[in-house]
Amino acid sequence: MEKEFKSGFVSLVGRTNVGKSTLLNNLVKEQVAITANKTQTTRTAIKAIINNKNSQIIITDTPGIHKPKTKLSQTMIDTAFTMLGEVDCILFIIEATSNEIGKGDRRILDKIIESKKPCILIINKVDLVEKESLLALIDIYRKEYDFSSIIPISALNDDSDVVIEEIEKLLPVGPKYYEEDEYTDQTSRQLAEEKIREKALKFLNDEVPHGVYVEVEKFVDRKTSKGEDIIDIDAIIYCLRESHKGIIIGKAGSKLKQISSCARMDLEKMFGVKINLKVWVKVKSDWQENENLINRKFKLK
Ligand SMILES: Nc1nc2c(ncn2[C@@H]2O[C@H](COP(=O)(O)OP(=O)(O)OP(=O)(O)O)[C@@H](O)[C@H]2O)c(=O)[nH]1
Ligand SMILES: [Mg+2]
Known part of the structure; x- marks a missing residue:
């Protein structure tokens, strides 16, 4: 008998830098969310669609x-916790290197317990x-909640099939909400803005990258004189201080050139x-406190 088609909504939640966006990209097999070896990389909820034979x-x-x-960061946290209320099932990501439930993970765990969701x-x-420390960590968490499953992975490698299989078990029978080519x-x-920010995160250090946001001012498809398709993109990197601006531009513009040429290649x-x-x-010194800007760019719609 044909399996019934399943579909539903899932949210990734976890402390900053645990690898949520890396896992998302791995599951979707597309570069949907930017990743970085820096904290607070993802600033808003980013939806992706995974199409499988029997599920969406x-x-x-x-x-x-x-x-x-x-x-800004309070809005980011509100977004993460609000999403827990809006899904059929939750993926809680923790780091294998933990050997106890830290403060941040405890806060998340309490919200999950409160939600009673799978x-x-x-x-x-x-x-x-090492494997031994992993078993100890599993034991600690197993006592806290009746998890539908516990899956150790390395999101940098391709461990996505097992995660998809476990999610499918928890989804209700339902329709295909999105067309297959929408991911x-x-x-x-937004993808262009994020890609430019990803390169800024990659090539900048200390507090400079955290104070950056990107605004695309122009995005125009056109044909070149030879008839080739080309997109003109004008973007602005906003930062918090004049000294940061100097660092981002670099000697004779070298840093900015590095950021923009890497972003261009990816785009x-x-x-x-x-x-x-x-x-x-x-x-733009106060943008992280600017309510209008935060509502427009980052707040959950
Ligand atoms: N060693 C190792 N590093 C990983 C793994 N998964 C992700 N990372 C790295 O961890 C860092 C953070 O990854 P992200 O995916 O940006 O983390 P995140 O949880 O989305 O972070 P925020 O958006 O700040 O909440 C990156 O440098 C990743 O390459 C993994 O399985 N093993
Ligand atoms: Mg992220």
Whole structure:
């Protein structure tokens, strides 16, 4: 007998930097969410759609839980916790390197317990630990909640099939909510902004990258004189201070060139056409406290 088609909504939740976005990209097999070896990389809920033979999974990446210091980071945390209420099942990601339930994980766990929702515990970064410590960690968490399953993985490698199988078990019978070629709810502009920010995170250090946001001012498809497709993108990297601006631009513009040419190469792969990318740097000192901007760009809609 044909299996009944299942579909539903799933949310990834976890502390910052545990590998949620890496796992999302791995599950969707597309670069939907940017990743970085820095905290607070994801700033808003990012939806992705996974199409399987017998199911469609609508999965949302969320900002990592951390101690909030600005209006922006408080909004990010609110987004992550709000998403827990809106899904059929939760994927709680923790790091294999933990040997106890830390403060952040405890906060998340309490919200999951409160939600009473089916939850899969994903223990990520198993490549960094010995098997014995992993078993001890599983034991600690098993006592806290009746997890539907506990899956140790390394999101950097391809461990996605087992995660998809476990999610499918928890989904209700349902329709295909999205067309098969739709894999994210982000617009091309948003994907471009995030890609530029990803390169800024990659090439900048200390507090500079955390104070950056990107605004695409122009995004125009056109034909070159030879008839080739090309997209003109003008973008601005906003930062918190004049000194940061100097660092982002670098000696004779070298750092900005590095950021923009790396972003351009990735965007050309992503969109499959030539990109003409121009990037400027401007200072906007208080943007992380600017409610209008936060509501427009980052708040859960
Ligand atoms: N060693 C190892 N590193 C990993 C693994 N998965 C992810 N990482 C790395 O962990 C860092 C953080 O990954 P992200 O996917 O950006 O983490 P995140 O949870 O989305 O972080 P936020 O968006 O800040 O909440 C990156 O440098 C990843 O390459 C893994 O399985 N093993
Ligand atoms: Mg992330």
